[in-house]
Amino acid sequence: MGLITLIEEKRSKIVKEWFKLTIKTYPKEKSDFFKKKKDSMANPVGNTLSKSLEDILKGLTDDVENNEMAKILDPSVRLRAVQEFAPSSAVSYIFFLKNVIRDILKKDLTKEIEKELLIFESKIDRVSLIAFDIYMGCREQIFTYKANHVKERTLKLLEKADLLCEVPEVGAEIIPHNVYLNGGFDDK
């Protein structure tokens, strides 16, 4: 029996363990809630994570292309990118899979399987690198919101209407103080 078949057989156990480890990266009070609620509308964090882990493992055993893997990874990385983790911690959960598989397949590790597993593990490494790309993409996206984005559209509008003029006493400073513009993007 090959490694992939072994993983297939224990898939749900692997995902469950992996989820458990991933959830442990959150402080206990948080993880309790993320773990418990099953309704995906009431608990998007827990549900996104568990679905994502399942998909990643499937992507690995199906040996999907990098592009496809990026799509599969996106929801969980995107989530962790806004959850106050250090970058290394944010993507660390990918590596946990190595642990989990080795642990669960402990008894099945013949020489042949061990060889296959090393190759599989290098694929996990590759996935973690893709995850890091996505993580950076997300952070950049957020910085863009902070910086400008919609503001340009609005500024154009103000310019067109000739609104960008100095107002005596108050100064031009009044213009950016806009509570509705840009979702609150200021230019500080």
Next chain:
Amino acid sequence: MVDVVKPEEMIKIDPTPPSTNWMDVPPDFSPGKFPYPSQAKSLEAVGFPNAREWSPADEDWKLPENWQQIIHEGFKERLDKYRSLKVFMDSCVRCGACADKCHFFIGTGDPKNMPVLRAELLRSIYRNDFTTIGKMLGKFAGARKLTPAVIKEWFSYFYQCTECRRCSVFCPYGIDTAEITMMARELLHLLGLSIHWIMDPVSNCNRTGNHLGIQPQNFKEIIEFFCEDIEEITGVTLNPSFNRKGAEVLFITPSGDAFADPGTYSFMGYLMLFEHIGLDYTLSTYASEGGNFGLFTSSEMMKRLNAKMYREAERLGVKWILGGECGHMWRVINQYMGTMNGPANFLEAPVSPITGTKFENARDTKMVHIAEFTADLIKNNKLNLDPSRNDHLKVTYHDSCNPARGMGMLDEPRFVLENVCNNFHDMPESTIRENTFCCGSGSGLNTEEIMDLRLRGGLPRANAVKYVHEKHGVNMLSCVCAIDRAVLPPLMDYWVPGVDVCGLHELVGNALVMEGEIEREMDLRMEDLPGKEGDSDE
């Protein structure tokens, strides 16, 4: 062979966080974790006390010397004034029904974002200062002493509440944590602790009538500019009036509709609608703001900023007021305006001049929400609509917290949507109507420095949009709130790319078949209508 790093060693960089009692975890005031504090000058401009330059990141917040006395007396005054506050302080049985209903808790998992614990931050001081048992038993009775650390905690967590009231829907005692947050923010303001994103608009509004500090001539220009666009799109010329005495109706909308996309398209929609039905209305360059950030500071400031609506209506001699698409504006109007600045006996109970419908619910305030007004027009067949002009859109509807929970406006916007577009899909039941999830940026939290928090708080809403996006191909999120229109675009871009945001009346404007109009080739965003590609740039 070199030593291979084992996975478990790699994992050591990510230790399981230490488990500490939640009450002992101090709030994090590193950059990005708090909204910027207000500047002394905007506090001074409206006469708020203890104005000074300070930052939450500082160890010393430079609290006034007698700060404990200020809080104690301020608290006492409010307990005497608002019976509800005392009831909310006394009646929570800690049943936990509200605990996991807050979008900030769902998104962050932070226990202090459970409504019950958020309230507990204030309640513990109440017990200590105002109840015998708390005075006697202290910590055992859930009481604690007021220290600067408590003030810091208040600042952190009462600015992580959007006053959305979702929690109150689930509380068997009707405890409204939003009201508790409002009280806590009032107390913080007594110490000169407030945030820039709220105080700046407040002081602008106090001076020029709108949050942006825009002056009358500029307000007028921007509306005229909309009319030019409308003419280009429809061929119909509009001549809205400003500050016209004797008009039947005064129209007031948040200034965001005038100055920020995509709210601007809704403003165009309003103007087209009024033209279409021949409404005798006027716009005010003084009451040029429907929104009221005073609500997020103190009831006194809310009242002061709100007063201009009635005063202007009286000055212009209109019969009643029509209000645009806004969220918190309606909370102020619906819940407080009548008693606060009324009775407005110089106005008449609103009657639609087109359909003759009496808006009974607005008899007291004399102010009608435009979604109700338009729904009534459609119901009475007064609008000529071609919903196929919105066929490129698959629309869902975000119930903005205040219109939904604050005034029970649930069906009117949906009725309008079903008539102006052919593809409408609601999000899952547990996330809409009175259960609606907040955008995550309301009550003055729509500021950019806390973008990460906003994205976490907005996750439950975005998650439900994602559901209909994947299931039905929804690509447009409609809403009736100016803050929503500003904050949902980045939220969608991050969580559900491919979904855009619009106001209700943008879709009305698209569908409206106006008298004398040319064949429409563009929508209100001046984008080609499907099947008309390329025609518009000829």
